[in-house]
Amino acid sequence: MTLKFALAGVALGAIALAGPSAFAQTIGFSQVGSEGDWRPAFSANMQESAKDYGVDLKFANAQGKQEEQLRAVRAFIAQGVDAIIIAPVVVTGWDQVLREARDAEIPVFLVDRDVDVEDKSLYVTRISADFNLEGKLAGAWLAAESKGDCKIVELQGTTGSAPAIERKKGFEAVIGQFPAMEIVATQSGDFTTEGGKKVMEAFIKSTDNLDGICASFAHNDNMQLGAIQAMKEAGLNPGKDVQMVSVDYVPAIKDALDDGEANASVELRSAVGEFIYPVVLDYIKNPAELDKWIVIPSDLHTAD
């Protein structure tokens, strides 16, 4: 064997001994879309921090369409990626494609949102905030602020999405303890600023300029920012006559808090690559049974 072949043999042997970490892991990420301000920040963090972990990230933006997410996941399976990360736009419709990933022996990790599947072994774990807690934090803040007496209008997130379902449940679990706290109007603004503005315009009409309304609870800041626009155009005083509480704590709501046009926002961290990639990469190297949910903390922020 000439020296050249011998050296090649040594090099290959060394890489083999080094194990998978010697190569970049290829991970497919199916992202919901780019609605609002929080989602793009989350996407940017995932794409930026992938480099810190030596991950070759295949990023697919579904523009809010589940069929596009399913198409992207099937493409990742065909490519034979090392792992698949999904932020599922809604909770239903995932069983079949998760079975296809399992049959291809590609581990799937849920991030941000959640799925409603019979067989939870179809995904390794979910790494996300606790949306139900976020709703509870918002409800508890408002109960304290209003001394348990408040008629509320609610701007719901995307129908059928885990954050919309769970934030509503958590919020109602708290205000339900107070007989004088009640959601008197509720509608989905689909997590967008435009959607929130349209919903609040409808509430302003149906409640005679928010007569008797003490608060607006929005499942995300973007819908609350749209609501603020609608209220100001109607000559109303968001943050003063009506308490404004929402979720995400994006930069634009911080400005509204500073301007006195919003009153509270529950932070949803967008820089979560540092939580997600270590879990995924460790699992690829050493597939071990994990808890089905790794919770990222949420904190409530107010104007002061």
Ligand code: GZL
């Ligand atoms: C919640 C996330 C939600 C954000 C919204 O984790 O899925 O989706 O609260 C976004 O801003 O649209």
